[in-house]
Amino acid sequence: MRRFAAVGAAAAVLVLSGCGGEEVGDKPDLPDETPALWNPCDVLDPTTIEDAFGTVAEEENGETTAPECRFVPAAEGDPAVTVNYLLFSGTLDEAFETMDLSPDATSTSPQVEGADATRIIVNAGPKNLAVSGFVANGDLIQSINVVDPAPYDEAAVVAGISDLLTTLSKHAVDSGVTDESSAAE
Numbered sequence: 001m002r003r004f005a006a007v008g009a010a011a012a013v014l015v016l017s018g019c020g021g022e023e024v025g026d027k028p029d030l031p032d033e034t035p036a037l038w039n040p041c042d043v044l045d046p047t048t049i050e051d052a053f054g055t056v057a058e059e060e061n062g063e064t065t066a067p068e069c070r071f072v073p074a075a076e077g078d079p080a081v082t083v084n085y086l087l088f089s090g091t092l093d094e095a096f097e098t099m100d101l102s103p104d105a106t107s108t109s110p111q112v113e114g115a116d117a118t119r120i121i122v123n124a125g126p127k128n129l130a131v132s133g134f135v136a137n138g139d140l141i142q143s144i145n146v147v148d149p150a151p152y153d154e155a156a157v158v159a160g161i162s163d164l165l166t167t168l169s170k171h172a173v174d175s176g177v178t179d180e181s182s183a184a185e
Contacts, residue, residue, distance in 0.1 A: 040083040040142055041069035043171035044164070052160035053079050053146065079148035079157065083168075085140060092117035092136040112165050114173040120161055124154055133161035137172035144168070 041061050049057050049071045055078035062068035069083040088095050096119065101107075105123040112118045117136045122129070129152040133144040144164050146157055 038085055038140065038177070039067035039069070040085055040168060041067065043167055044069055044071075044083060046071060048164070048167065049081055052163050053081065053148075053157065055079050055081075057081065077149050079146050079152075082145045083142065083164075084145075085142045087139045088136075088141050089139055092119060092134060092141060095134075095136075095141060110162050110165070112162075112169045115165070115169040118165055118169075120158060120165075122154065122158060124152075126150065128152070129154055129157060131157050131161055133165045135165040135169045135172075137169055137177055140172055140177050142168045142172070 039061070041059065044059075046057050046059050049055060049059075055071075056074040057071035057078070057080075058074065060070040060072060062070075067084075071081040071083075073080055086095075101121060102123050104125075105121050107122075108120050110118055110120060112135055115135045115137055117134075119134045121132045121134075123131070127150055129146075129148045129150075131146045131148075131154075135142050142165075144161050146161060148157055
Protein backbone atom coordinates (compact mmCIF):
# COMPACT_ATOMS: atom_id res chain seq x y z
CA MET A 1 0.00 0.00 0.00
CA ARG A 2 2.84 2.36 0.84
CA ARG A 3 4.41 1.66 -2.58
CA PHE A 4 1.05 2.48 -4.29
CA ALA A 5 0.84 5.83 -2.48
CA ALA A 6 4.39 6.76 -3.53
CA VAL A 7 3.73 5.87 -7.17
CA GLY A 8 0.44 7.83 -7.07
CA ALA A 9 2.19 10.92 -5.64
CA ALA A 10 4.94 10.71 -8.28
CA ALA A 11 2.33 10.44 -11.04
CA ALA A 12 0.48 13.46 -9.68
CA VAL A 13 3.69 15.50 -9.71
CA LEU A 14 4.34 14.54 -13.35
CA VAL A 15 0.78 15.40 -14.39
CA LEU A 16 0.85 18.76 -12.61
CA SER A 17 4.30 19.66 -13.97
CA GLY A 18 2.97 19.19 -17.48
CA CYS A 19 0.51 22.02 -16.88
CA GLY A 20 3.22 24.57 -16.14
CA GLY A 21 4.82 24.77 -19.56
CA GLU A 22 3.38 28.19 -20.43
CA GLU A 23 5.32 31.29 -19.48
CA VAL A 24 3.66 33.65 -17.02
CA GLY A 25 3.44 37.32 -18.05
CA ASP A 26 4.82 40.28 -16.15
CA LYS A 27 3.21 41.21 -12.88
CA PRO A 28 0.83 44.17 -13.19
CA ASP A 29 1.97 47.52 -11.86
CA LEU A 30 0.25 48.10 -8.55
CA PRO A 31 0.45 51.23 -6.43
CA ASP A 32 3.09 51.17 -3.70
CA GLU A 33 0.75 52.97 -1.34
CA THR A 34 -3.01 52.94 -0.94
CA PRO A 35 -4.65 56.10 -2.28
CA ALA A 36 -6.41 58.20 0.35
CA LEU A 37 -10.17 57.90 0.51
CA TRP A 38 -10.79 61.59 1.14
CA ASN A 39 -9.43 64.85 -0.14
CA PRO A 40 -10.46 68.14 1.49
CA CYS A 41 -9.67 69.96 -1.76
CA ASP A 42 -12.66 68.23 -3.36
CA VAL A 43 -14.91 71.01 -2.05
CA LEU A 44 -12.48 73.95 -1.69
CA ASP A 45 -10.84 76.10 -4.32
CA PRO A 46 -9.06 79.48 -4.52
CA THR A 47 -12.39 81.32 -4.94
CA THR A 48 -13.73 79.79 -1.72
CA ILE A 49 -10.56 80.85 0.11
CA GLU A 50 -10.77 84.38 -1.32
CA ASP A 51 -14.40 84.62 -0.19
CA ALA A 52 -13.52 83.38 3.31
CA PHE A 53 -10.30 85.32 3.95
CA GLY A 54 -10.03 87.99 1.24
CA THR A 55 -6.80 86.52 -0.08
CA VAL A 56 -5.91 85.51 -3.61
CA ALA A 57 -4.13 82.17 -3.36
CA GLU A 58 -2.82 79.36 -5.49
CA GLU A 59 -4.08 75.87 -4.66
CA GLU A 60 -1.52 73.14 -4.03
CA ASN A 61 -2.72 69.58 -3.50
CA GLY A 62 -0.73 66.92 -1.72
CA GLU A 63 -0.06 63.48 -3.12
CA THR A 64 -2.73 60.93 -4.02
CA THR A 65 -1.77 58.88 -0.97
CA ALA A 66 -1.50 61.90 1.33
CA PRO A 67 -3.83 64.68 0.26
CA GLU A 68 -3.31 68.04 1.84
CA CYS A 69 -4.93 71.14 0.52
CA ARG A 70 -2.72 74.25 0.71
CA PHE A 71 -3.58 77.72 -0.45
CA VAL A 72 -0.44 79.80 -0.83
CA PRO A 73 -1.13 83.55 -0.88
CA ALA A 74 -0.17 85.46 -4.01
CA ALA A 75 0.71 88.57 -1.99
CA GLU A 76 3.11 88.76 0.91
CA GLY A 77 1.29 89.47 4.16
CA ASP A 78 -1.91 87.63 3.20
CA PRO A 79 -3.06 84.59 5.16
CA ALA A 80 -1.84 81.09 4.25
CA VAL A 81 -4.40 78.29 4.53
CA THR A 82 -3.89 74.55 4.93
CA VAL A 83 -6.70 72.00 5.07
CA ASN A 84 -6.20 68.38 6.04
CA TYR A 85 -7.99 65.46 7.66
CA LEU A 86 -7.52 62.35 9.74
CA LEU A 87 -9.61 59.31 10.49
CA PHE A 88 -10.06 58.90 14.24
CA SER A 89 -12.38 56.41 15.87
CA GLY A 90 -12.75 58.49 19.04
CA THR A 91 -14.46 61.82 19.63
CA LEU A 92 -13.06 65.24 18.83
CA ASP A 93 -12.61 65.82 22.58
CA GLU A 94 -10.55 62.62 22.80
CA ALA A 95 -8.41 63.79 19.89
CA PHE A 96 -7.80 67.11 21.66
CA GLU A 97 -6.58 65.32 24.77
CA THR A 98 -3.58 64.17 22.70
CA MET A 99 -2.68 67.70 21.51
CA ASP A 100 -0.32 70.14 23.14
CA LEU A 101 -2.15 73.46 22.99
CA SER A 102 -0.60 76.80 23.86
CA PRO A 103 -1.79 78.13 27.23
CA ASP A 104 -2.40 81.49 25.47
CA ALA A 105 -4.83 79.95 22.97
CA THR A 106 -8.58 80.36 23.25
CA SER A 107 -11.02 77.64 22.25
CA THR A 108 -14.65 77.77 21.11
CA SER A 109 -17.05 75.11 19.87
CA PRO A 110 -19.41 76.69 17.33
CA GLN A 111 -22.46 74.77 16.14
CA VAL A 112 -22.09 73.45 12.59
CA GLU A 113 -24.99 71.70 10.91
CA GLY A 114 -24.36 68.00 10.34
CA ALA A 115 -21.20 67.92 12.46
CA ASP A 116 -20.73 65.71 15.50
CA ALA A 117 -18.40 68.31 17.02
CA THR A 118 -16.37 71.41 16.11
CA ARG A 119 -13.58 73.37 17.67
CA ILE A 120 -11.82 76.63 16.78
CA ILE A 121 -8.50 77.40 18.46
CA VAL A 122 -7.16 80.98 18.26
CA ASN A 123 -3.62 81.98 19.15
CA ALA A 124 -3.11 85.71 18.57
CA GLY A 125 0.39 87.07 18.87
CA PRO A 126 2.09 90.36 18.07
CA LYS A 127 3.62 89.04 14.81
CA ASN A 128 0.86 86.79 13.51
CA LEU A 129 -2.50 85.14 14.10
CA ALA A 130 -2.76 81.35 14.06
CA VAL A 131 -6.26 79.89 13.94
CA SER A 132 -7.15 76.21 13.63
CA GLY A 133 -10.63 74.86 13.05
CA PHE A 134 -11.73 71.25 13.40
CA VAL A 135 -14.96 69.54 12.33
CA ALA A 136 -15.83 65.92 13.12
CA ASN A 137 -18.27 63.91 11.01
CA GLY A 138 -18.21 60.30 12.19
CA ASP A 139 -14.58 59.12 12.15
CA LEU A 140 -13.56 61.93 9.77
CA ILE A 141 -11.94 64.94 11.43
CA GLN A 142 -11.10 67.75 9.02
CA SER A 143 -8.84 70.63 10.02
CA ILE A 144 -8.23 74.12 8.69
CA ASN A 145 -5.13 76.08 9.71
CA VAL A 146 -4.73 79.75 8.91
CA VAL A 147 -1.65 81.84 9.62
CA ASP A 148 -2.12 85.54 9.04
CA PRO A 149 0.75 87.98 9.62
CA ALA A 150 0.14 91.24 11.48
CA PRO A 151 -1.80 93.40 10.99
CA TYR A 152 -4.65 90.91 10.98
CA ASP A 153 -8.41 90.88 11.56
CA GLU A 154 -9.00 88.11 14.11
CA ALA A 155 -12.82 88.24 13.88
CA ALA A 156 -12.75 87.98 10.07
CA VAL A 157 -10.36 84.98 10.12
CA VAL A 158 -12.47 83.17 12.75
CA ALA A 159 -15.63 83.87 10.72
CA GLY A 160 -13.91 82.55 7.57
CA ILE A 161 -12.87 79.36 9.35
CA SER A 162 -16.38 78.91 10.71
CA ASP A 163 -17.80 79.22 7.17
CA LEU A 164 -15.30 76.67 5.82
CA LEU A 165 -16.05 74.23 8.67
CA THR A 166 -19.69 74.38 7.56
CA THR A 167 -18.68 73.75 3.93
CA LEU A 168 -16.46 70.80 4.86
CA SER A 169 -19.10 69.28 7.14
CA LYS A 170 -21.80 69.58 4.48
CA HIS A 171 -19.51 67.91 1.93
CA ALA A 172 -18.79 65.05 4.34
CA VAL A 173 -22.51 64.53 5.02
CA ASP A 174 -23.43 64.79 1.32
CA SER A 175 -20.65 62.31 0.44
CA GLY A 176 -21.98 59.75 2.91
CA VAL A 177 -18.81 59.70 4.98
CA THR A 178 -20.77 59.77 8.21
CA ASP A 179 -22.84 56.77 7.07
CA GLU A 180 -19.71 54.77 6.19
CA SER A 181 -17.91 55.52 9.46
CA SER A 182 -21.04 54.74 11.49
CA ALA A 183 -21.45 51.43 9.67
CA ALA A 184 -17.86 50.50 10.51
CA GLU A 185 -18.57 50.66 14.24
